[in-house]
Amino acid sequence: MATTERKPLLLDFEKPLAELASRIDQIRQLAEENGVDVSGQIKQLEARAMQLREEIFSSLSPFQRLQVARHPRRPSTLDYIQAISDEWMELHGDRNGGDDPALVGGVGRVGGQPVVMLGQQKGRDTKDNIARNFGMAAPGGYRKALRLMEHANKFGMPILTFIDTPGALATVAAENQGAGEAIAYNLREMFCLDVPIICTVIGEASSGGALGIGIGDRLLMFEHAVYTVISPEGCAAILWKDSAKAPQAAVALKIISHDLKNLGIIDHILPEPIGGAHADPLKAATTLKQALLESLDELNQLTSQERRQLRYEKFRKIGVFTEVAH
Numbered sequence: 366m367a368t369t370e371r372k373p374l375l376l377d378f379e380k381p382l383a384e385l386a387s388r389i390d391q392i393r394q395l396a397e398e399n400g401v402d403v404s405g406q407i408k409q410l411e412a413r414a415m416q417l418r419e420e421i422f423s424s425l426s427p428f429q430r431l432q433v434a435r436h437p438r439r440p441s442t443l444d445y446i447q448a449i450s451d452e453w454m455e456l457h458g459d460r461n462g463g464d465d466p467a468l469v470g471g472v473g474r475v476g477g478q479p480v481v482m483l484g485q486q487k488g489r490d491t492k493d494n495i496a497r498n499f500g501m502a503a504p505g506g507y508r509k510a511l512r513l514m515e516h517a518n519k520f521g522m523p524i525l526t527f528i529d530t531p532g533a534l535a536t537v538a539a540e541n542q543g544a545g546e547a548i549a550y551n552l553r554e555m556f557c558l559d560v561p562i563i564c565t566v567i568g569e570a571s572s573g574g575a576l577g578i579g580i581g582d583r584l585l586m587f588e589h590a591v592y593t594v595i596s597p598e599g600c601a602a603i604l605w606k607d608s609a610k611a612p613q614a615a616v617a618l619k620i621i622s623h624d625l626k627n628l629g630i631i632d633h634i635l636p637e638p639i640g641g642a643h644a645d646p647l648k649a650a651t652t653l654k655q656a657l658l659e660s661l662d663e664l665n666q667l668t669s670q671e672r673r674q675l676r677y678e679k680f681r682k683i684g685v686f687t688e689v690a691h
Contacts, residue, residue: 376432378421385414418639425589427615427624428597433589434569438643440650442469442484442527445567448650449657450475450482456513465506467498467534468578470513475525476658481517483510483578484527484567501534504547507577511551514558523561523661526578531596533574548577555580556676559669563660565653566590566622566631567642582676583660584630586622587649588637592630593620630683633660 375383389410396403425433433439446453453473457464470483485502488494502510510526517524533544555562555578562581570579570592586592595603600618601610625631635652638645664672 374437376429376436378425378429378432382414382418382421385410385417389414415639422589422639422641426612427591427618427621428612430589430621431569431591431597431615433641434591436641436643437489439568440642440646441489442486442529442567444646445527445650445653446471446473446482446484448647449654451477453482456516457509458512459505459509460512461505461508463503463505463509465498465503465509466496467500467530468502468506468510470510472516472522475654476661478661479520479522480525481513481522482525482527483513485530485574485578487529487568498534500530501532501574502530502577503534503536503539504542504544507533507547507551510578511554514555514562518558518560521560523563523664524558524581525657526562526564526581528564528566528570528575528579528592529568530571530574531569532572533577545573548573551577552580556680557673559673561661561664561672562676563657563664565635565657566592567653571596580676580680582664582672582679583632585633585635585653585656585660586625586631587635587642587653588622589641590622591620592622592625593618628683 389407392403392410393407395401440448450473453471455469455471459465467485468483469486470481472479472481474480475482485500486497487500488497514524516522533539533548563583563585564579564581566575566584566586568587568590570590572593572595575592595618597611597615597618597620598608600614602608604610604614619625619628622631622634626634633656635649635656637652638648642649667675
């Protein structure tokens with residue numbers, strides 16, 4: 366059966382890389398047609414391409430990181446779950462008459478340990494995105510998440526959440542169904558759970574939609590992921606009445622992993638393969654699994670009371686700062 370390689374989806378700042386790759390391919394093709402050995406030159410150009418890629422991805426602006434976090438081929442919640450778990454069974458329904466495909470979850474094993482895993486799920490194409498509401502969960506999705514977390518708490522299974530959403534579903538129907546109440550209820554209940562909770566920002570984490578499954582003992586974040594109270598475009602539209610100011614808003618909002626680590630909001634930054642997690646999903650998944658297992662080892666040594674107290678203190682410290690007199 367013939368297979369075709371998928372054409373890469375390039376972001377604007379990756380165009381120099383594409384041009385260099387095209388040049389390498391042209392030289393290689395001409396050399397083959399004329400029987401000329403240009404392996405040395407090809408090797409030099411490939412080294413230059415790798416160096417250029419490292420330079421570009423080590424100096425991305427916050428708005429460029431947002432573009433990477435939104436990349437259509439960036440690994441999703443289900444991609445990571447399937448890559449890191451030994452076993453996995455998806456569970457459905459909020460036990461109130463609905464099953465939201467924008468938020469998935471179930472039981473499985475990671476490193477031989479039973480866990481409950483859940484997170485927002487974006488689609489791979491337009492049709493899939495529409496079916497999953499672009500990863501924007503309805504109130505029923507957050508109620509399903511809480512049902513799964515209560516199941517985990519009952520049977521002593523750690524909870525792993527994967528955050529990747531532009532926000533909760535913002536429709537009249539969602540408001541009528543109690544979107545704010547569902548998220549707020551999750552926030553309260555997650556503070557009370559006895560089992561270890563590890564949350565990971567794997568892509569775009571925005572607004573209350575991200576917070577609805579974001580209360581945990583550890584908050585991990587991929588290097589090029591973003592975490593923000595509002596999208597830069599939304600912030601720019603409100604403050605400047607101009608969505609074109611989104612890059613400026615992205616800087617002001619402190620959405621990138623290094624800023625959030627310095628502010629004490631996240632605990633660990635997970636390095637990504639050069640070119641982003643979508644460039645080498647299996648390597649990204651290996652990094653994630655190792656970090657999760659290390660965190661689980663640490664948290665399993667604590668009592669449930671100690672975990673709850675540390676969880677409470679962790680979030681009480683967020684936003685606290687000291688002014689130094691000059």
